[in-house]
Structure formats: structure tokens, C-alpha cells
Amino acid sequence: MHDEWWKRAVFYQIYPMSFRDADGDGVGDIPGIVEKLDYLAALGVNAIWLCPVYRSPNDDNGYDISDYRDVNPVYGTMADMERLLAEVHKRGMRLIMDLVVNHTSDEHPWFVESRKSRDNPYRDYYIWRDGKDGKTPNNWNSRFSGSAWEFDDETDQYYLHLFSKKQPDLNWENPKVREEVHALMRFWLDKGVDGFRMDVINMISKTPGLPDDATSTATVGAPYYTNGPRVHEFIAGIRAAVLAGTDCVTVGEAKGVNTDGALLYAGAGRKELDMMFQFELDGLDIGKGGKWDVRKFLLSDFKRVMSRWQTALHGKAWNSLYLENHDMPRALSRFGDDGGYRERSAKALAVLLFTMEGTPFIYQGQELGMSNPRFPDITHYRDIQTINMHRDYKNNRGATEDEILRKLHYRSRDNARTPMQWTAGKNAGFTAGTPWMDVNPNHATINAEAQTASEDSVLHAYRRLAVLRREHEVLLAGDFTEHFPDDERLYAYTRTLGKERAYILLNFSGDEVPARFPESAPQSTLRLIYSNAEGEGAVLQPWEARVYAGV
Ligand code: GLC
Secondary structure, three states, rough: OOHHHHHOOOOOEEEEOOOOOOOOOOOOOOOHHHHHHHHHHOOOOOOEEEOOEOOOOOOOOOOOOEEEEEEEEOOOOHHHHHHHHHHHOOOEEEEEEEOOEOOOOOOOOOHHHHHHOOOOHHHHHHHHEEOEEEEEOOOEEEEOOOOOOEEEOOEEEEEEOOOOOOEEEOOOOOHHHHHHHHHHHHHHHHHOOEEEOOOOOOOOOOOOOOOOOOOOOOOHHHHHHHHOOOOHHHHHHHHHHHHHHOOOOOOOEEEOOOOOHHHHOOOOOOOOOOOEOOOOHHHHOOOOOOOOEEEOOOOOHHHHHHHHHHHHHOOOOOOOOOOOOOOOOOOHHHHHHOOHHHHHHHHHHHHOOOOOOEEEEEEHEEEOOOOOOOOHHHHHHHOOOHHHHHHHHHHOOOOHHHHHHHHHHHOOOOHHHOOOOOOOOOHHHHOOOOOOOOOOHHHHOEEEEEEEEOOOOHHHHHHHHHHHHHHHHHHHHOEEEOOOOOOOEEEEEEEEOOOOOEEEEOOOOOEEEEEEOOOOOOOOHHHEEEEOOOOOOOEEEEOEEEEEEEO
16 A cells, blocks of 8 residues: 555755755756755655756746746756756656746747737737726736736737736646647656646636636635636646656645645546645634734644644545745744754654655755744845735835834745755855855854764754654554644644554643643553653653654
């Protein structure tokens, strides 16, 4: 059971711009990734999700692609990419690419043609509409602030862009667009990639007529392009045309999908996707006003989401497990304690990641306990969503610089995009040049070199947990039962597989908390197989995490 390679894999997400710069231009690159493959292998990683490295003007750091069949020169050449794939495979590892096909760059030749005239053969590759009463075709908002429509003088029409205006949305209703996507996927499969992480894949089908949205307050329009009417048909089409008969994996990014929805996208036998990235966890600290409306949440809410995904998908679909990525704050700063209990809480989060059912995804630097940088002012930020938000909050919402910064310190995507911290030296060993974004000053103490040398480090905890998961089948495939769901400090659950049992006890607080054991798993029947603290007392230390196996 569960023999698919990707169920047994530990994934590592690389954001190439910030991973390792080998040529000293201040921007990470593909040769830099090759340099660090042995570091990843030692960590226990056996699959990589590589964020976009295609040719792109980098308006949204590569999520705006101008040539799907070429590599951005800032990252290297196609030969570098081929070498990366060969080196990955030589180590028995796999690599999946980011597939960004909800939109292209406005500099993609399809769009350059499309905007030339209303009867251009590429016109229908994108979504063009007339304005209404001198206004935009509908009231939808871009996810990067402002309207989702941009007027183009050339042909007197608007085009739709759910993200930046340099990211026009493709028209998936057009069969030619679908064929183009299939062809570019085949191009990369022929190069040897092992699958795709599919960017905003549940947004590719728009409701016909593109109606005004009278219901949303935060992301106006979202109900009309999220999980749209033909999305399953389009995804099944990709599977049938491109992926059938391969052992490639697909992971869909899917905001606005609950567990029922996930069973439709990734249910075993549905022939659509293999896994989904769920956003319910990400939604916990987001208020009614949307992404920038930060709200507090209780541990019981966190547990409810995690546990629901565990039980609802068990036996029916396979979870992806992640706590951070390039669009989110650092998990340590968000769910852990990046102050006094930095190391212990980072390890506790690692325990969570490796002891649930599903495939763990580590985001670069998470294995070191990297944290949000909390830059002193807007000039240090680079992300287009952040910069647009700053402008919008300042000009249109009367927010003060302090109010904006407080939101950015918590939520900006740049929190996760500071350069990887390799050493305590200059620029954290990321680059010999000037880094495209400032490194977090805490690299003096938090870096891979120091943590490789110290058996006690967060890095070593990740290594050990990756091994533990391989040694105990129950951690991979056991079913999941939560205990003490109302406890606001402990997260406790049992995993069971036939006669094998594991009990996981996590103190998610800065308090000392009595260790609790359910009736079904008394302490006398358990043996400690991992802990992030000394001893095995009756009281858990702050952020103490224990993994027990049944005896
Ligand atoms: C996804 C990516 C994000 C990007 C957006 C538009 O959410 O993860 O980084 O900005 O799609 O492509």
C-alpha cells in the first residue's frame, strides 16, 4: 500500500531567487542549487519543488512567464537546468516544476500578438471585454490590489488579470490554449521532470458571463473564478492528455477548497490531481477584510483544521503537509515562538510536519528555524503584492506607515523570501555580491553551517524526523485520532496501523503543562522515540514535543 514514490517522499521547496547565488550577481541561480544538493540529501529530502525558473520579466518573481520553454538568464541556461535534473536524479531524488498557466506575462508572445488587434489569431488566448458605461467590464478585484481589469488603448478593450496587470489571465475556454498547455508540459516531461506543482489551478475556469460580485467584501470576484464550472474537466483533460501512464506527481495549489472539494480534485480514482495544498490553515489568522486583516486564532481552531484534513482524506485522498511557503510568513513566527523558545518551537513544528498522514513539504530555511525579518520600512520590501498593498493602504485607506508595517511584519510574502542563511558570514553566504533583498540579521546565529555542526540544532531535528518517518510505517500511513481537542495548549493524537501505534504529544505553548495521555494509550504502554527536550517528566516543558511508539 502507498507505494507511489511521492507518498514516501520528503519534499523541499526552493525559491530560486533566494536560495544560493553561485555567480555573485546578488540573485540565486540554478548552479547555486546544484551546489547544495548534497545538503538536501543529508537532510533526508528526496524530492524538490522548484519555483518558476522560466524566462520572465520577474514582475511577480517568475510567476509571470514570457517563455515556458526557456530559462530565465538570471538563473542560468537550459544546459544548467538539464544538469540540475541529472544531478538530482543521480542522487535518487526527484524534481517537480511550477506550472503557472492561469496567466502568462504580458510579455509572452501570445499576449503581444493578442493585444495587437481584435481579430488577431491569439486574441482569444486571453479574456478581453468591452467596458460597461465607461467603467471596467465587472467589479472584480485583482488579488494584488485594484481592479482585475486593465484597459488597452490599442483595441479599446479591457483584459482580465486576477494578479498583476503584467499577468493577463489565459482563456481556458479556448481549446487551443489547453493544447498549448499540454504541449509545454510534455516539453518538460521530455526533459525528465517528475511532476508539477500547479499554480492557482482552481482558478482557471471562470463563470461564463463574468458576472459582477455583490457578495464578497475582501477578494471581489473570487466566487466566480474559484472552482469554476469547467475546472474539473480542464484538469482531467491535462491528466488524460499528458500524465496518464507516467508516474509523475501533481500538487494543486487551491485556495478556497475545503475537504469535500479536495476529494473532488484529488480523490483516489478521480484521475485529476495527486495532492492539494489546502489554505484553511492559512485562513486561520485572516479576518473578514481579507489577507491584510490580521486576526488572532486559538490553538483549538488550528487543531480543528489540521485534524479535519487528516480524517476527511484518510483512505480517500492523500494530504500534502506544509506550514509555510514563499507566499506566507515564516511558520515559526506565526505558529511557534521566534523569541525565547525559537529552537524548541521550531522543532515542535517539525514534529507536527513529520507525524501526520501525507507528504511533508519543507520550505527553504524552515529546517533552520528562519523567522520573519521585520524590516524597518517599506524600502526593504520587494514583493509586488506588498508594494501594491502599501500604496493602496497609504493613498486610498489613510493608513499610517506604522499600521502598514505592522501588517507587513506579520503577513508580507517577503517574510519568507529573505535569502537562505548558509553561514554567519557576509550576506549569510548567500551571495558574494549585493543580495537582491536584505538578509535577516539573525543569520549571525541562525545558519546552516552552525546547525550542521551542532547535534542539538533545528536542522538535526529535521534530519532525525525524516529518518523516523521512514522507520515507522505508522507515521506514514496510520489512521489519525485526535485527543483533548479543547485543550488550548496541547495537541495530542494517535496514529494506528494494524498493531503499530504512535502517540504524539505537542505542547503548543510557552507554559509548563502536565503531560496528558488518553485512556487508549496509557504511558505505561508507550516508548519515547523522539523528543525535543531533556527527560520524560510528568510535566511538558514549554513547546516540548514527544513522539511515542506503542510497545
Ligand atoms: C500563486 C503563487 C504566487 C503567485 C500567484 C500568481 O499563489 O504561489 O507566488 O504570486 O500564484 O501566480
